[in-house]
Amino acid sequence: MSEQPKKIRLATAWLGGCSGCHMSFLDLDELLIELVEKVDIVYGPLVDCKEFPQDVDICLVEGAVTNVENLELARSIRNNSKLVISFGDCAVTGNVTSMRNRIPVKDLLTAVYHEAQAPIGAESLKFLPALLKKALPLHQAIKVDIYLPGCPPAPERIATAITALLDKQPVNLPPEMRTFG
Amino acid sequence: MSRTVTIEPVTRIEGHAKITIELDDAGKVADSRFHVTEFRGFEKFCIGRSFWEMPGITARVCGICPVSHLLASSKAGDAILGVRTPATAVALRRLMNHGQLVQSHALSFFLLSGPDLVLGMDADPAQRNMVGLIAANPDLVRRGVRLRAFGQQLIRSLGDRSIHPSWAVPGGVRKSLSDEQRSDTLKQLPEMYATVEIALDLMKDVLDKYRDELDAYGDFPSLFMGLVSADGGLEHYDGKLRVIDSDGKILENGANPENYQELIGEAEQNWSYLKFPYYKPLGPEAGMYRVGPLARLNVCDFAGTPKADRELRQFRHYGGHGKPVSGSFYYHYARLIEILFSLERIEEILADEILIDHHIRSQAGVNQNIGIGVSEAPRGTLFHHYKVDDNGILEDVNLIIATGQNNLAMNRTVRQLAERFLSGDKLDQGLLNRLEHGIRVYDPCLSCSTHAAGQLPLQVQLRSAKGELLDQA
Numbered sequence: 001m002s003e004q005p006k007k008i009r010l011a012t013a014w015l016g017g018c019s020g021c022h023m024s025f026l027d028l029d030e031l032l033i034e035l036v037e038k039v040d041i042v043y044g045p046l047v048d049c050k051e052f053p054q055d056v057d058i059c060l061v062e063g064a065v066t067n068v069e070n071l072e073l074a075r076s077i078r079n080n081s082k083l084v085i086s087f088g089d090c091a092v093t094g095n096v097t098s099m100r101n102r103i104p105v106k107d108l109l110t111a112v113y114h115e116a117q118a119p120i121g122a123e124s125l126k127f128l129p130a131l132l133k134k135a136l137p138l139h140q141a142i143k144v145d146i147y148l149p150g151c152p153p154a155p156e157r158i159a160t161a162i163t164a165l166l167d168k169q170p171v172n173l174p175p176e177m178r179t180f181g
Numbered sequence: 182m183s184r185t186v187t188i189e190p191v192t193r194i195e196g197h198a199k200i201t202i203e204l205d206d207a208g209k210v211a212d213s214r215f216h217v218t219e220f221r222g223f224e225k226f227c228i229g230r231s232f233w234e235m236p237g238i239t240a241r242v243c244g245i246c247p248v249s250h251l252l253a254s255s256k257a258g259d260a261i262l263g264v265r266t267p268a269t270a271v272a273l274r275r276l277m278n279h280g281q282l283v284q285s286h287a288l289s290f291f292l293l294s295g296p297d298l299v300l301g302m303d304a305d306p307a308q309r310n311m312v313g314l315i316a317a318n319p320d321l322v323r324r325g326v327r328l329r330a331f332g333q334q335l336i337r338s339l340g341d342r343s344i345h346p347s348w349a350v351p352g353g354v355r356k357s358l359s360d361e362q363r364s365d366t367l368k369q370l371p372e373m374y375a376t377v378e379i380a381l382d383l384m385k386d387v388l389d390k391y392r393d394e395l396d397a398y399g400d401f402p403s404l405f406m407g408l409v410s411a412d413g414g415l416e417h418y419d420g421k422l423r424v425i426d427s428d429g430k431i432l433e434n435g436a437n438p439e440n441y442q443e444l445i446g447e448a449e450q451n452w453s454y455l456k457f458p459y460y461k462p463l464g465p466e467a468g469m470y471r472v473g474p475l476a477r478l479n480v481c482d483f484a485g486t487p488k489a490d491r492e493l494r495q496f497r498h499y500g501g502h503g504k505p506v507s508g509s510f511y512y513h514y515a516r517l518i519e520i521l522f523s524l525e526r527i528e529e530i531l532a533d534e535i536l537i538d539h540h541i542r543s544q545a546g547v548n549q550n551i552g553i554g555v556s557e558a559p560r561g562t563l564f565h566h567y568k569v570d571d572n573g574i575l576e577d578v579n580l581i582i583a584t585g586q587n588n589l590a591m592n593r594t595v596r597q598l599a600e601r602f603l604s605g606d607k608l609d610q611g612l613l614n615r616l617e618h619g620i621r622v623y624d625p626c627l628s629c630s631t632h633a634a635g636q637l638p639l640q641v642q643l644r645s646a647k648g649e650l651l652d653q654a
Contacts, residue, residue, distance in 0.1 A: 020244025
């Protein structure tokens with residue numbers, strides 16, 4: 001292939017959340033097909049990359065930081081990305097994912113699992129990531145550059161933010177695009 | 182020397198997970214596990230809230246099938262009110278549910294599994310994704326994206342937004358459909374039918390292409406469960422539960438969904454946050470059942486719409502002699518038939534005079550303390566079970582999620598694939614992707630299924646009997 005200006009490397013990550021923000025990203029619909037011509041999607045639920053890559057330009061992070069794996073991934077995202085975007089209300093505030101925070105983790109697990117084989121305790125943590133005491137908004141785990149609220153952020157918001165970034169402009173969302181819920 | 186293979190994370194699935202495979206001294210598969218690593222806790226933290234809030238909160242269990250939770254929760258709420266939900270509201274809810282089936286199945290077929298089916302299981306992993314698929318077959322991707330968008334747009338027309346609409350409520354729905362929205366939707370249908378026809382042709386080529394390995398993707402006897410309509414037809418919103426065995430014999434017929442606890446038991450394992458539901462009368466081993474598109478087409482007597490019924494007749498040949506289709510690879514095919522069915526139903530409902538009535542919500546307070554709501558989510562039967570006090574404050578919440586009910590079958594599938602394709606102690610790309618595809622055929626939604634518990638990208642590790650890590654991917 002001939003030399004071309006380097007494409008923007010875009011990553012998306014899904015921590016503790018429902019994937020609704022990613023679904024809203026997919027709701028860009030045919031714009032999405034145009035977008036993938038302009039950027040390389042180097043990591044995320046739609047591509048087969050197992051480890052967070054280096055030299056990422058923009059990373060959209062959905063979800064709250066709810067277990068030790070999320071925390072590791074968040075740190076890796078920060079270390080390898082120029083711009084980190086808190087993508088949606090769970091990343092921005094903790095939202096529904098953090099509704100568990102008032103309840104001790106042990107009580108949560110014992111309420112949900114009742115049998116002797118329940119995934120609780122040291123043996124289970126060999127296979128499963130430990131839950132943090134509280135689900136944290138992303139900026140309590142790592143530094144965040146841009147906040148994109150909404151549950152989920154409407155596709156128009158996502159398009160506005162990404163278009164600005166691809167044009168190397170700051171993201172200035174109008175007030176009606178800065179709402180929660 | 183025995184060892185363990187781990188795949189982590191499993192990608193192109195809707196959640197967070199890993200796979201481990203243990204090999205014995207002879208290098209044969211001794212055990213395999215599909216671990217779900219996410220935990221969320223809805224069943225606990227919703228206690229103390231009002232049941233009126235539950236459609237909005239539980240929609241956030243899942244961004245892919247929020248409408249299923251919205252409907253199951255509203256139906257549980259209907260039961261708590263104890264009044265009749267207006268027929269127009271029921272028709273509108275069915276309409277939205279079909280919109281969601283279209284969008285969710287289109288996502289699974291075209292964007293998540295499409296890269297494997299079209300580019301091949303052994304394609305370069307850097308290309309084996311939506312972008313690679315756009316390069317190889319841009320028209321197919323564009324059509325798939327537009328089909329998904331059609332479903333999302335229908336949800337948006339009714340609920341003002343495609344994801345987490347606050348629209349269905351206990352007693353009915355909040356808004357009807359305008360005449361323009363109705364005719365706009367109808368206008369798009371011909372293109373959508375054409376897209377499904379193209380996908381069905383593609384599916385038949387795929388079945389041919391993978392003829393020699395199809396039976397490794399989870400082909401085994403099991404029970405199947407799903408809702409059927411009063412006359413035994415394909416059903417996604419209401420109806421009775423039916424369970425059949427691997428010979429097609431009916432074990433349960435006309436079971437009231439409210440009695441689900443008599444039919445379904447839930448086992449647990451310390452290595453997964455996802456529970457393991459089974460058919461109670463037969464116990465955790467023999468009681469393994471599958472739900473979702475494949476199960477629904479296996480349990481129903483007919484679809485009930487002309488195009489889907491024609492296709493269903495062809496589909497049944499893959500079972501043979503009145504037996505259910507037993508290979509999980511056929512979930513893909515079943516999904517396409519369900520899209521066709523949903524498009525036909527959407528057309529029917531939009532033509533129905535019933536939509537004109539302005540009564541769309543019944544108002545009442547708490548008249549019952551228990552409410553159980555059921556719906557067929559894209560991935561299978563979904564139950565919401567609430568117990569409230571006389572003020573409508575939740576005292577107990579139980580959610581049985583579609584994907585969880587396929588947990589035993591997904592584990593069995595991983596084992597079958599490993600036994601067939603694993604050789605030596607190296608993990609090659611073709612093997613890894615086949616293992617992951619074995620999970621993708623179920624289109625698991627792990628954010629959903631771990632509502633109470635955990636998340637699923639896939640991870641694979643290969644370990645020796647002593648536990649040392651030999652290889653991982």
